[in-house]
Amino acid sequence: MYILIIEDDEQTARLVKQSLVEHGHNVEISNNGESGLKHAAVGGFDVLVIDRMLPGLDGLSIVQRLRSMNVTSAILFLTAVGGIEDRIEGFESGADDYLVKPFALGELVARVTALGRRPPSSYEEFLFKIADLEVNLIRREVKRAGEIIHLQPREFRMLEVLLRNRGRVVTRTMLLEQVWDLELDPKTSIVQTNVSRLRLKIDRPGDIPLIRTVRGLGYRIDDKD
Amino acid sequence: MIKTRLTQRTAFRLAALVAVIISLTNLVIFSVLFFVISEQLNENLKAHVNEVRQTLADVEVSGGFEGLAAMVNRHAQVAQSNEDIYLLTDTSDRYVAGNIKVIPRFPGWKTIAWNELPLIGSWTVPRASTAVVGRWTPVKNGALFVGDGNGDINDAQHLLLKGLLWGIGLSMLSAIAGGYILGLSAQKRIARMEGVLGAVASGKLEARVPRSPSADDLDHVAALINATLDRLQALIANLRQVSTDIAHDLRTPIARMRQKLEVVQTKRSDLAMYQSAVEETVQEIDGISETFDALLRISEIEAGARKTKFVDVELNSLLINIVDALEAVADERNHRLIGSINSSPPVIVRGDRKLLNQLFINLIENAIVHCPSGTEIRVELTDEDGRPNVKVRDTGAGIPAEEREKVFRRLYRLEKSRSTRGSGLGLSLVLAIAELHGAAVTLADNNPGLIVEVTFPERRDVGSA
Numbered sequence: 268m269y270i271l272i273i274e275d276d277e278q279t280a281r282l283v284k285q286s287l288v289e290h291g292h293n294v295e296i297s298n299n300g301e302s303g304l305k306h307a308a309v310g311g312f313d314v315l316v317i318d319r320m321l322p323g324l325d326g327l328s329i330v331q332r333l334r335s336m337n338v339t340s341a342i343l344f345l346t347a348v349g350g351i352e353d354r355i356e357g358f359e360s361g362a363d364d365y366l367v368k369p370f371a372l373g374e375l376v377a378r379v380t381a382l383g384r385r386p387p388s389s390y391e392e393f394l395f396k397i398a399d400l401e402v403n404l405i406r407r408e409v410k411r412a413g414e415i416i417h418l419q420p421r422e423f424r425m426l427e428v429l430l431r432n433r434g435r436v437v438t439r440t441m442l443l444e445q446v447w448d449l450e451l452d453p454k455t456s457i458v459q460t461n462v463s464r465l466r467l468k469i470d471r472p473g474d475i476p477l478i479r480t481v482r483g484l485g486y487r488i489d490d491k492d
Numbered sequence: 493m494i495k496t497r498l499t500q501r502t503a504f505r506l507a508a509l510v511a512v513i514i515s516l517t518n519l520v521i522f523s524v525l526f527f528v529i530s531e532q533l534n535e536n537l538k539a540h541v542n543e544v545r546q547t548l549a550d551v552e553v554s555g556g557f558e559g560l561a562a563m564v565n566r567h568a569q570v571a572q573s574n575e576d577i578y579l580l581t582d583t584s585d586r587y588v589a590g591n592i593k594v595i596p597r598f599p600g601w602k603t604i605a606w607n608e609l610p611l612i613g614s615w616t617v618p619r620a621s622t623a624v625v626g627r628w629t630p631v632k633n634g635a636l637f638v639g640d641g642n643g644d645i646n647d648a649q650h651l652l653l654k655g656l657l658w659g660i661g662l663s664m665l666s667a668i669a670g671g672y673i674l675g676l677s678a679q680k681r682i683a684r685m686e687g688v689l690g691a692v693a694s695g696k697l698e699a700r701v702p703r704s705p706s707a708d709d710l711d712h713v714a715a716l717i718n719a720t721l722d723r724l725q726a727l728i729a730n731l732r733q734v735s736t737d738i739a740h741d742l743r744t745p746i747a748r749m750r751q752k753l754e755v756v757q758t759k760r761s762d763l764a765m766y767q768s769a770v771e772e773t774v775q776e777i778d779g780i781s782e783t784f785d786a787l788l789r790i791s792e793i794e795a796g797a798r799k800t801k802f803v804d805v806e807l808n809s810l811l812i813n814i815v816d817a818l819e820a821v822a823d824e825r826n827h828r829l830i831g832s833i834n835s836s837p838p839v840i841v842r843g844d845r846k847l848l849n850q851l852f853i854n855l856i857e858n859a860i861v862h863c864p865s866g867t868e869i870r871v872e873l874t875d876e877d878g879r880p881n882v883k884v885r886d887t888g889a890g891i892p893a894e895e896r897e898k899v900f901r902r903l904y905r906l907e908k909s910r911s912t913r914g915s916g917l918g919l920s921l922v923l924a925i926a927e928l929h930g931a932a933v934t935l936a937d938n939n940p941g942l943i944v945e946v947t948f949p950e951r952r953d954v955g956s957a
Contacts, residue, residue: 350792351846355801369781421816447817451850452782454857454918460820 268292268313268383273303273329274345275321279368283316283345286372287379300324307333312340313383316375319346319357327360334361341382345375373484377436395430398475398490402430411469421446422465429478429488438485462486507671511664518663522656529652533645537625538601544576544638545629557588557633564589564636575617575641577609577624582634590637597635601627604639620646681710685717697725730794741783749776786917793847793924805848807839807880811873814852818860826865829856832872839875841948843929851925854918855884855944863888867941880948887941896935 270292274280277298284294295310297303300323307315307329315333319326330342344357347368357365364378393404401410404427409416418426428445429437439458443449447457462478470476479487544567552560564580568591571578579590587594593610605623606615618641626639684701691699700721701714749772756769815831822829841848852871859869863886872883891899900923926933930949935942 350788352792367785369777443817447813449814449817449849449853450846451853452785453853455818455821455860456824457817457821460824461817464820 268380269311270294270314270316270379270383271297271303271307271310271312271340272316273297273300273307273321273326274316274318275299276318279318279345282372283375286376290376290380292379300326300329304329304332307340308336308338314341314343314379316343316345316379317362319344319348319353327356330357330360330362343375343379343382345370371484373436373481374438374440377438377441377485380435381432381437381441392431395433397430397433397477397488400469400477402426404430409469411471411474416468418465418468421461422468425461425465426469426488429486432488434487434489434491436481436485436487441485458485507668507675510671511667514663514667515660518656518660522652522659526649526652526656529648530645533648534625537640537642537645541626541638541640545627545636548636548638549629549631552631557631560631560636561589575621575624575643577626577637577639577641579637580631580634581637585635588634592637595637597628599628601625603642606641617641618643620644620650622646678710681714685714688721689717692721692724697721697728727795730791733791737787738784741787742780745776745780745783749773752776783917786921790917790921790924793921793928796928802842802844804840805843805845807841807848807873807882808833808835810845810848811852811871811882814849814856815871818853818856821857822860822869825860827860827863828868829860830868830870832870834873837875839873839880840951841880841929841931842951847925847928851922851946852882852884854922855946858918859884859886859888859942859944863941878950880951882946884944885938885941887938890937890940890942891935893937899935900933 270287272280272283272287272294274283274296275298280296280298284296287294295306295312297306300321303317303321304324317326317329321329326344326346330344333340333342341364342362343364343366344362345366345368346353346357354365363382366375366378395402395404399412402408407423409418409423409426424446425442428442440452442458442462443451443453446461462480466476466478469478475490477488477490479489479492481487548560548563548567551563555563561580564578567576568578568589571591577590577592579592579595580588581594582588585594585597591612593612595604595610603623603625606617606621609624621641621643624639624641626637629636629638681704688699688701700718703714703718704711752769752772756765759765761769811833812831812835815829815833819829856869856871859867863869867886867888870883870885872885874881874883900919923933926946932945932947934945934947936945937943
């Protein structure tokens with residue numbers, strides 16, 4: 268993917284670029300609002316990672332202008348401005364995701380990747396086959412080695428989110444948002460416990476483990492390491 | 493106190509305006525009175541003249557022209573005192589009788605100045621009298637002129653004018669004096685407000701404007717100022733609390749982190765030690781960031797700006813979703829988490845979905861984390877008399893009655909829960925969110941265990957939804 272980072276803090280920009288490059292992306296950096304806007308408007312990037320507080324033009328204005336110019340790149344706000352109001356403002360300006368500093372680099376990479384790979388809304392994959400796991404999202408049918416597995420609605424939803432991001436990391440907060448519509452930081456291990464339950468049903472002893480834990484970050488469904 | 497020129501004071505300007513209005517009103521009333529009374533007196537005068545004319549005409553009928561002449565002369569003799577003028581002429585306009593010499597004939601009424609009248613004999617005309625109003629009457633053998641001086645009218649008019657001047661003068665004086673006195677008292681009260689605001693500006697936040705029993709508009713302003721100051725004081729107290737909390741709760745882990753890093757830096761450490769130090773540091777940083785977020789969020793909520801974004805939130809599905817998410821976690825600790833929540837009828841509150849999620853997750857997570865293994869945790873939703881009510885009951889150790897108030901304080905943790913993870917901000921956040929929604933949070937005994945009850949205010953638009 269082609270990714271543009273508009274961020275005035277050089278070190279943050281460098282670290283973010285480094286981790287995105289490690290994941291095979293092409294990354295460019297703009298360190299101020301004006302040049303960032305010009306770059307983003309003509310560059311045809313898949314994903315823009317934009318800081319909210321920038322010298323020159325602020326992030327919110329950049330996103331508003333880009334959207335008014337019909338730039339369709341996915342946009343992630345990366346910011347130290349993390350109040351609830353600010354978040355809403357960010358989404359209203361046309362951003363697709365919002366990550367508050369300080370953040371885990373893994374979380375950022377996972378979110379950027381998820382943003383860039385969103386399927387066009389007209390077509391969504393509904394049949395998945397990983398190793399001997401077969402899932403039909405429309406018939407809500409799950410089979411492992413030809414045997415039907417009964418899942419609770421939430422368990423099915425978790426599996427669906429993992430499958431739609433097949434091979435990529437889905438972080439705990441992403442699961443919490445997409446499965447339970449909860450945007451908060453729980454004190455208990457809600458996601459871990461629920462994923463463990465799902466795993467008990469999907470990956471039985473002797474099977475190839477498909478739901479993999481990415482340490483300190485989240486989960487990934489895949490039959491390859 | 494800010495000194496202003498007399499003419500710049502609102503009260504004085506008002507008083508002056510009132511005085512002008514009163515004077516104008518007086519002027520109008522007096523003008524009307526003047527006109528009406530003058531007119532009436534004029535009518536009276538003419539009526540008097542007509543009466544005399546009629547009497548004299550009658551005399552001519554009964555006593556002939558000579559009789560009339562005699563009567564006119566008799567009248568003329570006593571005429572001076574009542575300013576009456578008589579003149580009788582014959583058919584060839586020659587003088588016959590009366591107290592003036594011949595004047596030309598004219599039709600209808602005429603007002604003739606005294607000095608234009610050819611008076612016979614010596615007259616002392618009253619000062620007020622300036623002219624004579626009279627008219628000619630034809631009689632059989634000549635013509636008769638009867639007139640009357642306007643002294644009475646002028647007297648009355650002078651009196652009225654005097655009254656008008658006095659009236660305007662006095663009413664203006666009283667309006668200005670009254671306005672000035674009122675203005676002074678208002679000025680004093682405004683000065684008190686200025687004093688209080690000045691005191692607040694210089695840091696004395698607890699200063700308040702004294703209220704007056706009159707409940708007038710100034711008192712209303714005073715009440716508003718006091719309410720604003722209350723809010724301001726609360727916000728500043730909130731801000732101070734946040735800075736204290738941040739200092740207290742963030743310095744400790746920062747210090748810990750620093751010591752840990754110093755140890756690995758100064759000692760001869762191997763890779764494993766470095767790794768564990770880094771891992772612990774990342775954990776500490778996450779903890780700091782979490783506390784920081786919670787503190788900022790509480791103060792954001794307490795500042796109350798979010799209320800404008802309130803929507804209808806259905807509590808049934810919200811709670812079912814939370815119970816669903818936390819069931820596995822409770823299970824893992826051998827608790828039983830039970831949701832006694834009917835999916836209908838819908839229980840709806842005005843609120844912020846994200847914050848309400850946070851509120852109930854915090855309450856249920858608290859029960860899960862702090863209760864001993866094997867506790868039953870029950871979440872109940874009721875809607876009594878239109879007041880949505882959520883209870884989280886557990887059969888755990890409960891909170892001693894004397895500690896129940898304190899647990900809502902920021903960073904307060906029960907002695908026994910010091911060892912478990914948590915910032916001590918959970919219940920403060922719960923309370924802040926509840927207060928934003930106008931909801932009350934109460935703690936009660938579940939014998940054994942704890943009941944946390946959140947009661948929302950009565951919905952006003954139940955039927956319309």
